[in-house]
Amino acid sequence: MNLQISKWLLLAIISSSVFLSVMDIFIVNVAIPHIKTGIHGTDSDIQLVIALYLLGYAAFLVTGGRAGDYFGKKKVFVVAMLLFVVTSAVCGFAQTPWELNVARFFQGVGAAWMIPQGITYIQELFPGGPERVRALGIYGSVAGSASVIGQFLGGILPETHGLLEGWRLIFLINLPIGLLVVPMALLLLPADRRGQRTGFDHSGVMLLTGALVCLIYPLIRGRELNWPLWCVAMLVAGGILLVLFIGDQKRKRSKGRLPLLDVRLFGFRGFNIGMAVVLFYFMVQDSYFLINVMVLETGLGFSSAETGMLFVFQGVGYVIASLVSLRLVPLFGKKVLQAGVAIMVVTLALHIVVLNGPEVDRQLLYPILFAYGTGCGSVLPSLLAVALKNIPIELAGAASGTFSTFQQTAIALGIGVIGGIFFSCLGPLPDAATYISAYHIATVTNMALLALVGFFLWLLPGDEPLKSSAGAACPIQSSN
Structure with a gap:
């Protein structure tokens, strides 16, 4: 009986990561006019508030999965949750668009490193059969609920009046959840041994991240600045980096190394x-x-x-x-x-x-x-x-x-x-x-x-x- 209780409690701890990650997409969507006013931002600034979170997630998702095998799922989950909490605090207290958007990017990185650990834990805690189906169903339901809750809170919190501007609460609300989960994860998640050191594809991560930022950032910022030369140069550089990334992945695959992306x-x-x-x-x-x-x-x-x-x-x-x-x-x-x-x-x-x-x-x-x-x-x-x-x-x-x-x-x-x-x-x-x-x-x-x-x-x-x-x-x- 205790084993069963511990499994579902661990699932709740794990599911907190997908809850926070999904909620932070939708809670921002509804509040963007308030955020724009609060940080005295431009139209492109608020586009970046959404886009940079997603870019941080996209660029580091696969690496996040590998990190759990390399360093241990528990350690990576806890560190990633702490990163998410800290960057949420930075977002909540940001005074300029630059501060907010840099923090949003690293918030996305934290999400990218949290989520794969939860998926792997579910596979280990629930090896198969009806229990795994039920666990995955609960995990998916948490993600779906987070989107609805995020939209509701994104509408309500900016209207709140108190010591802080209401829009800041849409980021600071992550703090109590994250600070509760971190010690629970440290105490209750089972320790795991590091897997075989297959190595990180550091160059692949750098090339992919550089390509995505060079392609998305000027698309958002260029219109507002009347397409200066550096925006065009970034777009060209993004295309070049993407070609280099694909070539890099093919070479690593042909040499028997583990690439970030399987080009097959x-x-x-x-x-x-x-x-x-x-x-x-x-x-x-x-x-x-x-x-x-x-x-x-x-x-x-x-x-x-x-x-x-x-x-x-x-x-x-x-x-x-x-x-x-x-x-x-x-x-x-x-x-x-x-x-x-x-x-x-x-x-x-x-x-x-x-x-x-x-x-x-x-x-x-x-x-x-x-x-x-x-x-x-x-x-x-x-x-x-x-x-x-x-x-x-x-x-x-x-x-x-x-x-x-x-x-x-x-x-x-x-x-x-x-x-x-x-x-x-x-x-x-x-x-x-x-x-x-x-x-x-x-x-x-x-x-x-x-x-x-x-x-x-x-x-x-x-x-x-x-x-x-x-x-x-x-x-x-x-x-x-």
């Missing part, structure tokens, strides 16, 4: 098409929140609390649809995802119809966002299974890590590209009509990206029902 994956046509699906879907994912929050709160004067509640409705739609879709996908395969994409496109069109002037029927927004959430819930939970369904079992782990890295990078890219389109259309002194016009243009772009998702889903080989992909669990997904 890109020899599978289905995997390449699946990554195109991931790219275009996740470009829409968080850019949707960015442009909707800006048009609702800054353009139309909604309170952050009301915006947060709207997104809670969307989250509820996501949860309901995800539970249904997980039962339908094994029967109907990718058709379920195609239907979900169609729902998302139709409901985005309804967004444009309703958000078409300064006088908005606010009650209509609730069912529309709920319906949009059902579309997301029909796509996202099974996207990993679709993207990786033809990958050999020996490459499943590497493919899952690549999926997660690609996912976070695509979200950051969407913030840069779609956010850039939106803010470019606003101009220097926008009024409500300008916000609505910019929102329409950015939303039509998102609809086009979703059309590409549907096209690449159609291109995926075969339409047979999908089997479970529990063996290649995605460490973290933005859940609605």
Whole structure:
């Protein structure tokens, strides 16, 4: 009995990492106008608040998994949680956009090192059978709940008045949770021996991180600065570093060394098409929140609390649809995802119809966002299974890590590209009509990206029902 209690208690400790990591994506989404005002930031500053967290996560996710094998899961989990807590405090007390964004990047790094340890612990604590299925289900439910809670708190906390500005609480709320978990993890998580020292791919991490930063940062900052030469140079350097990274990974693979990325994956046509699906879907994912929050709160004067509640409705739609879709996908395969994409496109069109002037029927927004959430819930939970369904079992782990890295990078890219389109259309002194016009243009772009998702889903080989992909669990997904 005690063994059983200890297992589920350990699962709660482990699940705190995915809770904090996911919540910190969604809690920021709703509060970005307050953050912008609080740090006296620009439009690109608030884009970076979202994007740099995701870049830190994407660049260090695979390395985080290797670190647990190299140094020990317990040690890495505790150190990563401490890094997350410290950087959360820095975010909460930041005085300038530069301080906030640097801290956000390292907050993402902390998340990238926490999450893989939890996945590995679950595999060890629950070796198989119904217990593992239940444990993974709880872990996934925690991630989904974190997205809804984050949206709710992101709306409520900025409206709080006290000793500190309300927006700072969206970061400082991580401190009590993290400071409670760290000693519990030190005392209760089982110690483990370091695995065989296979070595880190230090050069791979540096090349990938440099490439991602050089590509995403100027996309976000360049528009505001009228594309100075250094922005163009960074984009070119990003492309060069990406080519060097791929060549570096191929050489290491040919010499029998363990690369950061297994380039054999890109020899599978289905995997390449699946990554195109991931790219275009996740470009829409968080850019949707960015442009909707800006048009609702800054353009139309909604309170952050009301915006947060709207997104809670969307989250509820996501949860309901995800539970249904997980039962339908094994029967109907990718058709379920195609239907979900169609729902998302139709409901985005309804967004444009309703958000078409300064006088908005606010009650209509609730069912529309709920319906949009059902579309997301029909796509996202099974996207990993679709993207990786033809990958050999020996490459499943590497493919899952690549999926997660690609996912976070695509979200950051969407913030840069779609956010850039939106803010470019606003101009220097926008009024409500300008916000609505910019929102329409950015939303039509998102609809086009979703059309590409549907096209690449159609291109995926075969339409047979999908089997479970529990063996290649995605460490973290933005859940609605």
